[in-house]
């Protein structure tokens with residue numbers, strides 16, 4: 001309903017297409033979990049990687065990576081995901097515990113296990129939106145582990161290019177209560193029109209006091225970095241051609257659009273947080289992460 005041009009058509013689960021990127025992030029989180037200086041711990045992550053035929057042979061510990069931190073995918077890129085996980089864990093917990101949001105919406109949730117691993121305040125509901133095949137795989141693994149969520153968890157199998165707003169309303173989302181939204185590693189896979197719709201919908205559905213964090217890539221020529229170590233390692237080591245999965249069309253200015261709607265926004269590079277935490281990726285030449293920005297937005301209370 002919101003644009004059909006999409007590069008990640010075809011595979012619905014985690015075995016290929018954009019779904020496979022969820023396994024890549026899970027492997028990165030597994031590696032991060034077992035680092036001596038880990039930024040985030042996710043004990044479920046390795047189970048996803050070990051359960052999927054598509055990720056057979058992928059590492060879940062740094063010692064399984066022969067060149068260790070020098071490996072552009074399982075070293076620097078994995079650390080990037082570790083840092084992102086930590087920063088967004090902190091954002092969500094702050095929004096729930098300090099700002100009082102009791103509804104958490106994970107857009108393109110993939111294999112995010114935050115509903116199971118973070119300490120949510122009582123009365124919290126975590127809505128997880130992703131495509132059916134991805135959520136099915138996730139449930140199979142979590143059921144096998146007898147994992148118990150630490151909040152009420154509501155999976156919503158729907159495509160974010162379709163009418164996800166109705167699906168969220170049907171699942172019990174309350175527009176009158178503050179919410180916190182997350183689009184982590186998602187927007188660059190969506191068509192421009194789906195991103196515009198998503199931002200408009202979040203604004204419409206968010207009561208004052210709500211918050212949103214999302215990740216974008218600056219509107220530069222993505223192909224400028226086509227030979228970067230990060231893209232080439234990801235393609236050659238695990239067969240994920242990120243540039244081919246990204247929706248390569250001009251992006252909306254979602255941070256600007258939210259500011260126009262009255263939200264207060266702040267835009268950071270990941271490197272800002274590397275400095276804050278004392279570990280994580282730093283800028284380098286020919287850097288596929290150079291255009292990544294993490295945006296945080298708050299909707300004022302009336």
Ligand SMILES: C[S@@+](CC[C@H](N)C(=O)[O-])C[C@H]1O[C@@H](n2cnc3c(N)ncnc32)[C@H](O)[C@@H]1O
Nearest residue numbers: 021022025108109110130131159160161184185
């Ligand atoms: C890189 S993964 C990130 C997953 C998760 N947010 C994380 O950081 O671990 C991208 C996720 O977006 C989901 N996704 C991409 N396009 C989607 C769409 N049109 N509708 C629903 N989910 C989508 C994929 O299925 C995948 O799980």
